[in-house]
Structure formats: C-alpha cells, structure tokens
Amino acid sequence: MKAALKTWTALMAVNGAFCCGPAWADWRDDIGTFRIGIVAEPGAGNTVPGLAVLTQAFTNALGMKVEFVVARDYAALIEAQANARIEYAIYSATAYAAALQRCECVEPLVAPVDSNGAAGIRSVLLTRDGKLPGLADMETRRIAMPPPDSVGGSLLPLAGLAAEHVRIAEDAPFLVHAPSASAAETMLVDGEADAMFGWVKAAADGQPRLPGGTQARLEASDLSASALQVVWTSGLLRYGPHAVRGDLDPEAKRRLTVFLTNLKSTTPDVYDLLEPKHAGGFMPVAPKDYAAAEAIVRMVSVDGRQQVLQQSLQGIVTLLRGRR
Known part of the structure; x- marks a missing residue:
C-alpha cells in the first residue's frame, strides 16, 4: 500500500510539473x-x-x-x-x-x-478693452498669433477652434504672425493688435485659469486686469x-x-x-x-x-x- 501511494504521489508530481508549470511563469x-x-x-x-x-x-x-x-x-x-x-x-x-x-x-x-494643482494648459483668445466681442468678429480685427513653437499660442488654438468648426487658415489676412510669444504680447499692449492667442495654466477639474501664462504676463505689464477679456478658451492640454x-x-x-x-x-x-x-x-x-493633443497631431499630419x-x-x- 505504501509503495502504491509513493508511486501515485510521484506521478502526480510529474503531472503537476507538466500541466501546471506554466502557471508559475511570471x-x-x-x-x-x-x-x-x-x-x-x-x-x-x-x-x-x-x-x-x-x-x-x-x-x-x-x-x-x-x-x-x-x-x-x-x-x-x-x-x-x-x-x-x-x-x-x-x-x-x-x-x-x-x-x-x-x-x-x-x-x-x-x-x-504643478504644486498649485495645474494639470496642463488651455489656449485663450485675449482682447483688450472689448475690441474683439466674439469669434464671429475675428475677420474684422487684427489678431496676433505666436509662432508654431508656442504650442499653447498657435497649435492648440488652431486645433481647438477647428474642433468647434471654426477653421482658421494659416494665411488668414486677420492673423498677424508674431516672431515670438513675447512679441505677440507687445503687439497687444501697444495697440498693434486687437487680440492675441496665448495660454493659461489650468487644473483638470475645469477651473479655467491658475497663475502663470500669457494672461499673467500681460497683467504684469502696462495692461490692467480689468482691461483684458477672454473671448474663447480651449480644452485642456494635459x-x-x-x-x-x-x-x-x-x-x-x-x-x-x-x-x-x-x-x-x-x-x-x-x-x-x-x-x-x-x-x-x-x-x-x-x-x-x-484628446486635445490628438487633435493637434491630426491637424499637423493632415495639413502637412x-x-x-x-x-x-x-x-x-x-x-x-x-x-x-
């Protein structure tokens, strides 16, 4: 009986090695x-x-x-x-x-x-003294746009507006292409542009603005906070x-x-x-x-x-x- 039990135990051990071995794989x-x-x-x-x-x-x-x-x-x-x-x-x-x-x-x-809770940025279309009432009035105003290396001031607004069926051509006559983000801000401050695309930091919970970004820099210049209005805000770019x-x-x-x-x-x-x-x-x-990042990449790859x-x-x- 003991010999039979030992044989059975040995067989089960062998069978376990073959049938169950892969389960031990990590x-x-x-x-x-x-x-x-x-x-x-x-x-x-x-x-x-x-x-x-x-x-x-x-x-x-x-x-x-x-x-x-x-x-x-x-x-x-x-x-x-x-x-x-x-x-x-x-x-x-x-x-x-x-x-x-x-x-x-x-x-x-x-x-x-960020330490203040910012999870990314949103693009904003900023105007001063109400010179741009809304998106429908863009073609009658001068709008400063930073170069493409400013994702929040260029790529994100173009992709975000296109998603809202407001497509802006890169050579649109109302766009004033600035050589840098700071140059676009100067255009707005000096009155050479009625509005500009920029960006603000934002939390993931829908809060539109946290300290930092274009709006904060403009408010630190000669423009008062009350003189600036946000005409449009994009989705969050995490x-x-x-x-x-x-x-x-x-x-x-x-x-x-x-x-x-x-x-x-x-x-x-x-x-x-x-x-x-x-x-x-x-x-x-x-x-x-x-989603906002995907929209940017689709826009760039399609438009070439x-x-x-x-x-x-x-x-x-x-x-x-x-x-x-």
Whole structure:
C-alpha cells in the first residue's frame, strides 16, 4: 500500500510539473529586462541626472531588472516603443498623441501636476478693452498669433477652434504672425493688435485659469486686469504622460501606478529627479485626457505644416507620414 501511494504521489508530481508549470511563469520572466525610454535634455547627450537612483527605484517597484534607454528625440522614442524595444516611455503631450497615431499600442498611466494643482494648459483668445466681442468678429480685427513653437499660442488654438468648426487658415489676412510669444504680447499692449492667442495654466477639474501664462504676463505689464477679456478658451492640454505598452501585464501597470502616484510623498528626492518641471506629484490619467493633443497631431499630419513639425514635434509627423 505504501509503495502504491509513493508511486501515485510521484506521478502526480510529474503531472503537476507538466500541466501546471506554466502557471508559475511570471510576467517578469517574459520581459526579462524592463526598459524605460526617455529623451535627454538638449545638450545633455546620453546623460540623465540621477540615473542610478532612478533605476534602483523602478527596480524596487517592479521587482525586476530595469534599464533606462536615452533616445535622441521623441521620434526615436516613439519608434522604440512601437517596436517593443522599450516597455515604458516619458512623453510630451503631443509626442504621446503621435505615438498613439503611430501604432495604437501605448497607454498613459500617470501625468504630473504643478504644486498649485495645474494639470496642463488651455489656449485663450485675449482682447483688450472689448475690441474683439466674439469669434464671429475675428475677420474684422487684427489678431496676433505666436509662432508654431508656442504650442499653447498657435497649435492648440488652431486645433481647438477647428474642433468647434471654426477653421482658421494659416494665411488668414486677420492673423498677424508674431516672431515670438513675447512679441505677440507687445503687439497687444501697444495697440498693434486687437487680440492675441496665448495660454493659461489650468487644473483638470475645469477651473479655467491658475497663475502663470500669457494672461499673467500681460497683467504684469502696462495692461490692467480689468482691461483684458477672454473671448474663447480651449480644452485642456494635459502635461505629457508616462506611458506603457498596452500589452504590458496588468500587475506591472498596477505596480507602476502605485509607485508613481505615491512617489512625491514617499521619496520626494527621487520624484524631483524623475520630474524636475512639475512639483505637484503624479496623477492617474486615461487616453481621453489627451484628446486635445490628438487633435493637434491630426491637424499637423493632415495639413502637412512642415514648419510646424520641425519647430514643435521634432520630426514626429515626418515619421508618421512615412508609416501611413
């Protein structure tokens, strides 16, 4: 009897190894090394401040080997994630939207906020002393517009108005193309323009304005706050997300989200290394939060604005055109 029991136990152990072994497989084993893509700051080459500290922090959060991959620009970062060479990427808002258009394989996890709660920017059409009563009167006024490298003052308003069926041609006679955002502000202050496109910081809860941006700078100049009126406000352009491949294991996504949303409170020094520009911590985000960024990328890719893509998207739209 004992011999039979030992034989049965041995057979069950063998069968368990064959039938149930794969259940022991872990998503970490499938990935091997978790690779995080990041674009270095201009002039920094392939260096990222605090890289060893960041690598260890992500290693602890995921329980696996982590490696940072420094891309030369966002176009290279998009290609790396689209081709599954990296699992995780830190994008600008428009770069994320371009990545989504490239392969629909990316998913935003979190995005930073400012210490005052700002989650991004909104474009605004500002006038002084009521000179522009409404959008219907634009063609009879002079409206200053910053160059394309001012996303909030150029790309966002053009895309946002088009979504509201108010399409403005780049060569519209009522537009006065300023060489810089500050030059556009000067035109409004000096009376050379009746209105201008600019931007304001905004929270995610619909609050239209927080300190900072074009309106604050104008109010700090010779224009009083009472002299300025907001004629139109766009949707929110969120700060750029940390995004993963959509096919990443749900447990990995959960671990990353928990790690990132708690990072500011648990290890603020690591947070400052990972996100030096926005001091308020990370918030979970969803694809719908980047509708404004998607509208910008669609507009640029359809219109073929070469100057726009060179100045603001680092050749991303060129990449997209080559893949369509």
